[in-house]
Amino acid sequence: MTTNPTATFDDALPEALRFHSPAPLVDIGANLTHESFARDLEAVIQRARAANVTTMILTGTDQAHAEQAVSLAHRYPDLYATAGIHPHDASQWNAGLERAMRDLHQEPKVVAVGECGLDFNRNFSSPADQERAFEAQLGLAVESGLPLFIHERDAGRRMLEILRAWRDDIEQAVIHCFTGDRETLYGYLDLDLHIGLTGWLCDERRGHHLRERVGEIPLSRLMVETDCPYLLPRNLPAKLKGRRHEPALLPWIVREIAHWRGITETELATATTATARAFFRLPATVYLAEDS
Numbered sequence: 001m002t003t004n005p006t007a008t009f010d011d012a013l014p015e016a017l018r019f020h021s022p023a024p025l026v027d028i029g030a031n032l033t034h035e036s037f038a039r040d041l042e043a044v045i046q047r048a049r050a051a052n053v054t055t056m057i058l059t060g061t062d063q064a065h066a067e068q069a070v071s072l073a074h075r076y077p078d079l080y081a082t083a084g085i086h087p088h089d090a091s092q093w094n095a096g097l098e099r100a101m102r103d104l105h106q107e108p109k110v111v112a113v114g115e116c117g118l119d120f121n122r123n124f125s126s127p128a129d130q131e132r133a134f135e136a137q138l139g140l141a142v143e144s145g146l147p148l149f150i151h152e153r154d155a156g157r158r159m160l161e162i163l164r165a166w167r168d169d170i171e172q173a174v175i176h177c178f179t180g181d182r183e184t185l186y187g188y189l190d191l192d193l194h195i196g197l198t199g200w201l202c203d204e205r206r207g208h209h210l211r212e213r214v215g216e217i218p219l220s221r222l223m224v225e226t227d228c229p230y231l232l233p234r235n236l237p238a239k240l241k242g243r244r245h246e247p248a249l250l251p252w253i254v255r256e257i258a259h260w261r262g263i264t265e266t267e268l269a270t271a272t273t274a275t276a277r278a279f280f281r282l283p284a285t286v287y288l289a290e291d292s
């Protein structure tokens, strides 16, 4: 037992990894309903606040996880949720799921339809099933007026065709964890879409091509995310036991993106936070850890 509850929450992050962002950050993709967070979620949220990650959007990838994300968002003022069916699970799409998603999209703390999209890298669901579920969710986005949180892996060309056909009807959309090539990026920007960048770019083995692209994304379209517990950045100055990524590490990703863009971390944090607040229509008041 400890008398000071804040004394323990940094224990799981080595001193060298604690990094308070110079300006508040929004993590637009945090899978905090992942089982790896079940044991210490409260501490994970406290560490994020201590790092100046003041808002987290929890990714809802199927019905169960979306419902969990919504109930967490009800418990914490700085958490919001998305609700959708990930392309991996697209083969499960049916009328019942569609109804459940439609209901979730009415919840005040649900700020986007998704994660939905196309993943032709793994094809856990067939491409035909993926397209069917994705187009149904595009329809739900039109109905609700919510922005879209989109996953695309190795499916840029088809994604562009589909989005071109829907563009006039949907509001905004973000391609989260963008990893594609220059042509795909420009295709998305031409459609006036937003881009989410993760720690992928901190990976010297496979993030190289992205580093040249970072400066080409207008700040008004760029947002940042951990996609935790996945994609632990490879630029961290210390080893992390368990290798689980978490929102408190977002400032390290921002540092890397700012470096390749040639601007300060403060400028990048301020701009991406303003972009995320407008995109997800978050309330103007920023949660301040110092106030608690």
Ligand SMILES: [Zn+2]
Pocket: 115, 150, 151, 152, 176, 177
């Ligand atoms: Zn994804």
